[in-house]
Amino acid sequence: MGPVRTTGGGQVREDARPAGRRRAAIRGAVLIGGSGEILDFLVPLWAGSAFGASGTAIGVLLAVELVASVLARPVAGWLADTRNRPRTAALGAGLFGLGLAGYALTPTFDLAYAAAAVGGAGGAVFWVTVRAIVSEYLAEDDGAFASLYSAVAFGSWFFWVPAMVLLPALDFRGVFLVLAAVCLVGSGILAYAGRTAQPRRRPTPVxxxxxxxxxxxxxxxxxxxxxxxxxxxxxxxxxxxxxxxxxxxxxxxxxxxxxxxxxxxxxxxxxxxxxxxxxxxxxxxxxxxxxxxxxxxxxxxxxxxxxxxxxxxxxxxxxxxxxxxxxxxxxxxxxxxxxxxxxxxxxxxxxxxxxxxxxxxxxxxxxxxxxxxxxxxxxxxxxxxxxxxxxxxxxxPESRDDRExxxxxxxx
Incomplete structure (x- = not known):
């Protein structure tokens, strides 16, 4: 077990392999962030073409995802502060992927609301926890969040090319299934990174x-x-x-x-x-x-x-x-x-x-x-x-890490 250090934010690092935790969080951000970017673009188009949903129905579907995400974030914050962070992020990635699979497999538009709720909650858990993981490294690298932002931006545009290529061949449902599999990979990466983490102690008030x-x-x-x-x-x-x-x-x-x-x-x-x-x-x-x-x-x-x-x-x-x-x-x-x-x-x-x-x-x-x-x-x-x-x-200045x-x- 490696040394336990306290970050500038007063947090205790849990992992003997901190580089692996951070790398897993950033890779997960690329995979889930890219999948989410494509999902946000395709869902309104899919709802209209597959089910003939009205503009109002599509708006309600997006609102369900929004409400689920907002309601889940306080729980996500509590989990990130009190539980194994990589595994919590893996849970969020898995739920987001489950929502994508729900879109792909739902036989009726009504069930799409359930997929939106699951995906919205999973996304909230994932992003809150990933940011909490990255925050652990701010004391040694003041540019840690710049790296995370860069990774998320990379996923946002990089996923467009394969998605647009696959869409004519696989249709919306096929693309959703591919993205669900991508999220499952991200969940696995994070779960593996959290295998050696110690239990977190009860956090003190802000x-x-x-x-x-x-x-x-x-x-x-x-x-x-x-x-x-x-x-x-x-x-x-x-x-x-x-x-x-x-x-x-x-x-x-x-x-x-x-x-x-x-x-x-x-x-x-x-x-x-x-x-x-x-x-x-x-x-x-x-x-x-x-x-x-x-x-x-x-x-x-x-x-x-x-x-x-x-x-x-x-x-x-x-x-x-x-x-x-x-x-x-x-x-x-x-x-x-x-x-x-x-x-x-x-x-x-x-x-x-x-x-x-x-x-x-x-x-x-x-x-x-x-x-x-x-x-x-x-x-x-x-x-x-x-x-x-x-x-x-x-x-x-002591937190600067300019390594490649x-x-x-x-x-x-």
Missing amino acids: PGGLRRFRVLLATEALSGLAAAGVGLLLLLHLQRSFDLDVHQIALVFLPGGIAMTVLPRPLHGLVRRFGRRATFVVASLASAVCAGSLAFAPDPVTIAVLWVLTGASWAALSPITDAAVTESAGERVGTAMSLVGNAVFLGSAAGGVLAGVLYDHAPWAATCLVFAGLIATEAYLGPLALDSLGVRDVPD DSAVGPPD
Whole structure:
């Protein structure tokens, strides 16, 4: 059994092979994240083509997944704080895969609601726990969350190619079964990584209480609203204004996905040099400028360039938030991650509704400028949230790990 150390967040490392745990978490994030990205895109199309479901029925189906995920996150946080984390993440991956299998095998649309509920709950358990696992390594590598973000972004775009190739041959149900098998592989990787973990001790309360997170939760809800809203606006705009098909739209988004894969680690160097607060302000304002510029983008190529710049901004922002949560939550990092995850999720739901309403009833330029203004607000709220948590502005120099194997483009 290897040494037991205490991280900067006050957590006790459980595993004699920490590199294996971290590698398993990141590989799982690639597999489950990529599967989830394809699922989110295909489910509405599948429901309409296979069952003739109405727009309302499809909306309810997506809402069931959302509600299940929100309700499961507090339980997920408790499990991440009190149970074997790799095996808990494996449970979440397995449930998510079970939901995918449910979509593939359901004979009626009514049973799809059960699949959505199982998948939503499994996804919540998986993502909260994976972030908790990665948080254990922040004390030795202040860029740990940048590596996780890079891995998730890699899965998000890499899975598109095989999914689009397999879809004509296997149909929706066949693709869902393949993705379910992928999730089963991810679950197995995580379960194997947790075989030597010791039982976790009862965590102590969050230092200063969870009320310190209120400003951060508001910031993350706004971030989720903006990200989901801008993403939906681009989809609608590319489809309806430029008459692009699914594959062409994917090509517009692809450069941004690649940017979000390769840039998190380099951008984390700016955090080390200029500090979290300055980086948060600059990245938020840059993202706002990109959103506003969409109002005047004349063609898909320009939109693709702006999406790359937006992705770069998100690649700088997201790891800052996760690191701040880790440093502030003590041994309750799972609970804190569940709160932040719900804030983002609820904000995303609101962003989708707002984007749809504005797209239908407001001029395109005005819609883009509304979202640009919302994103710019993050430049004020972000540093305020970091101040309320009391985290250091520059990561601890002793926690820097620039070894090649600590970064993840494509996972090794």
